[in-house]
Amino acid sequence: MKLSFALAALAGLAEGTITYVDQETGFTFSEYKAAYSLTANIVFRFALPSNAPSGPYNAVIQTVVPNQLGWIGLAWGGNMVRNPLTVAYPNGQKATVSSRWATGHTTPTSYTGATYTLLNAGNKVNGSHWQFTAKCSGCTTWTGTSGSVRIAPTSSSRLAFAYSTGKASTPSSNTSSIPVHDTPNYFTNDFSQGLNPNFDALLQRNGVSDTGAGAVFVDGPL
């Protein structure tokens, strides 16, 4: 039995991707609850456009993280090395999201191939959790170890995540150093459960434009 499945079973947590409609932002997300201990999980949510072009396209990522954790990371290609790493840590009443890349099993450096913009809604901290919601330009395509990779919006693919109870040294900075993670883990997310026909309009409703998906201009002039 896989460790992740064992943890989820012991914790009585749902295993698998579901569809989650977020009332605050209006986005429909594919949602995976990734168990990292017997009793706790990190919720990962992904909203993609239904009408994504064949090249680069934007995504919205939302996570809900127990306050016990000082940082979390999502590896879009399913391992640490040579894929976009979304790293986040709480900073006061919001989170700082940082774009990283690793060429080995050492502290990842800044990655300019992916950029993040926090939405006006869906970013908050309360007594138990911190949550961020951001547009990512550059998370769904990259050049990996064996060439070009593109997450197909209608597919399931294997992702990886990392986390630590240790805190970022400079939480207000997106280039803060972070301590090494605890044991990383993997999950398969079914992105097709979070497709949005009105992706651009929802971004605009949340104060963000759908430009800058990478090398190309995605959905026409706004």
Ligand code: HEM
């Ligand atoms: C903060 C500095 C970091 C250091 C020093 C570090 C170091 C390492 C090391 C040594 C391993 C191998 C563990 C083993 O073989 O047992 C590893 C694996 C892994 N790390 Fe990191 N890491 C760091 C940050 C990150 C970040 C930000 C992510 C973001 C998701 C990440 C994701 C992973 C994943 C998914 C694995 C397992 C898959 C693989 O081997 O590529 N790491 N890391």
Ligand SMILES: *[C@@H]1O[C@H](CO)[C@@H](O)[C@H](O)[C@H]1NC(C)=O
């Ligand atoms: C930090 O934020 C700046 C301004 O938005 C951005 O240009 C830069 O790429 C970001 N760096 C990282 C590592 O996320």
Ligand SMILES: *[C@@H]1O[C@H](CO)[C@@H](O)[C@H](O)[C@H]1NC(C)=O
């Ligand atoms: C705290 O925030 C999280 C994430 O937004 C939410 O799931 C949880 O219900 C909130 N808890 C309380 C007590 O409001």
